Amino acid sequence: MAWSSASHPDRLLLTRQFPIGPDRLPEFEPIMQAANRIWNSCVWHSREIREKENRWPNEGELKAKFKLFKVWKELHSQSAQAVVEEYFEAVSGYRKHRENGHEEMQPPNFKPKKHLRTVTRKKQGFDVRPDGLGLKRSRGKDPVSVPLPAGWNVIVLPDGRSVTGTPVEVKVKAIVRRRKVENLILHVTFDLGVVPVRAQEGPVSAYDYNSALVARATSAGVLDLFVGRELLAQIQYRNKVLAEFQAKLSRLREGSRRWRRLQAAKARVLEKLDRRIRPMEHALTKALAELDRKEGIAVSVLGDLTGLRRSAGTGMKGKKASQKIHQMAYDRLGSQQGYKNLRRGIRTIFLPEKYTSSTGYACGRRDPSSRRHRGHWKCRRCGFSLQADLNGAGNLLKFRLAENVVGVPGPVSFHTIRHWRWDKRYNRYVHVSSRAGA
Numbered sequence: 001m002a003w004s005s006a007s008h009p010d011r012l013l014l015t016r017q018f019p020i021g022p023d024r025l026p027e028f029e030p031i032m033q034a035a036n037r038i039w040n041s042c043v044w045h046s047r048e049i050r051e052k053e054n055r056w057p058n059e060g061e062l063k064a065k066f067k068l069f070k071v072w073k074e075l076h077s078q079s080a081q082a083v084v085e086e087y088f089e090a091v092s093g094y095r096k097h098r099e100n101g102h103e104e105m106q107p108p109n110f111k112p113k114k115h116l117r118t119v120t121r122k123k124q125g126f127d128v129r130p131d132g133l134g135l136k137r138s139r140g141k142d143p144v145s146v147p148l149p150a151g152w153n154v155i156v157l158p159d160g161r162s163v164t165g166t167p168v169e170v171k172v173k174a175i176v177r178r179r180k181v182e183n184l185i186l187h188v189t190f191d192l193g194v195v196p197v198r199a200q201e202g203p204v205s206a207y208d209y210n211s212a213l214v215a216r217a218t219s220a221g222v223l224d225l226f227v228g229r230e231l232l233a234q235i236q237y238r239n240k241v242l243a244e245f246q247a248k249l250s251r252l253r254e255g256s257r258r259w260r261r262l263q264a265a266k267a268r269v270l271e272k273l274d275r276r277i278r279p280m281e282h283a284l285t286k287a288l289a290e291l292d293r294k295e296g297i298a299v300s301v302l303g304d305l306t307g308l309r310r311s312a313g314t315g316m317k318g319k320k321a322s323q324k325i326h327q328m329a330y331d332r333l334g335s336q337q338g339y340k341n342l343r344r345g346i347r348t349i350f351l352p353e354k355y356t357s358s359t360g361y362a363c364g365r366r367d368p369s370s371r372r373h374r375g376h377w378k379c380r381r382c383g384f385s386l387q388a389d390l391n392g393a394g395n396l397l398k399f400r401l402a403e404n405v406v407g408v409p410g411p412v413s414f415h416t417i418r419h420w421r422w423d424k425r426y427n428r429y430v431h432v433s434s435r436a437g438a
């Protein structure tokens with residue numbers, strides 16, 4: 001599943017997966033390996049140009065060059081172009097990380113010769129048929145037909161409405177375990193059009209994501225605290241395991257037998273850990289979206305952490321910020337919550353978190369020292385006292401309603417604080433207590 005606001009904030013895109021079976025590999029293998037060769041050519045030519053001219057080539061340059069290659073002709077031209085685009089996406093991700101002080105990042109590298117690259121097809125790269133898809137190949141070759149079950153393009157929204165999606169992107173991905181292709185998976189991204197959302201002046205909820213806690217504040221005066229220690233523990237364990245692998249890998253020669261074996265083990269272990277983490281993340285974002293739906297929320301406000309990330313790697317403040325950032329995948333959680341909200345007719349907006357954690361909600365006095373031990377906020381001026389993350393969520397709500405944080409009194413008085421915790425038996429969040437608050 002995916003959500004994108006590239007063309008319109010309320011345009012809903014969803015991705016669905018269809019297993020197509022490992023026995024169709026002979027049809028897909030040559031296409032996937034051709035795509036892999038184009039990727040490797042990208043790596044090769046970029047290296048050459050960087051060594052000779054000390055610059056990165058651009059997308060158009062490589063596309064034009066590769067059009068003359070034989071391998072380019074083995075793919076539908078759009079799929080071939082998509083490989084070059086994906087390469088440049090990886091390069092810009094790498095450069096951004098380097099600029100942010102992540103010296104350990106490596107530029108996108110060669111893939112093994114036999115690697116089965118996921119091939120992307122945009123609109124012109126496939127035909128939609130009544131019973132499935134025809135995936136185009138290069139000119140002169142017949143498309144590969146993929147039959148799909150009835151209702152493959154019908155999506156049921158949380159309110160029970162069915163919508164027929166228009167496929168806009170198709171990918172074929174190979175699932176490889178221990179060098180064996182276990183399955184081929186077709187990923188189809190559907191455009192469900194612009195979804196009607198609730199009136200923008202309606203009720204607002206604001207969220208402050210923190211390592212083990214998600215704090216929520218609403219314009220109806222309710223505060224919620226979601227305690228997610230289990231999720232955090234899993235993520236920290238994953239990060240620890242990853243760091244251990246990285247340390248071992250850095251002592252080996254890149255591309256050597258032992259290095260390759262360790263890389264494979266790393267991928268296996270991380271995949272296993274992610275299979276535990278992802279459902280918990282989905283349960284969390286679903287619980288938040290459902291709460292918003294039930295309470296008639298129109299706009300959901302999330303903190304935009306881009307500014308924080310930029311400061312990573314600069315002094316103590318940055319170090320602390322980067323530690324915080326690297327614990328949870330806030331980007332992923334934010335976009336998950338965004339598409340789940342949109343499916344429920346709720347718009348999600350991202351606002352900067354500047355001053356939200358250093359300002360008192362009630363009177364608007366900015367004073368970082370009011371954040372006392374154990375995450376409690378007690379204002380030195382007016383005495384207002386609240387769990388610090390709830391104070392932060394309140395400030396994000398204030399920012400949406402009053403367009404400022406510092407020097408502005410809280411626009412809503414909070415009357416209830418509810419606590420939620422993770423229930424292992426049912427894999428969901430349960431409401432544990434409510435009390436009068438703030």
Ligand SMILES: [Zn+2]
Pocket residue numbers: 360362363364365379380381382383384
């Ligand atoms: Zn105060």
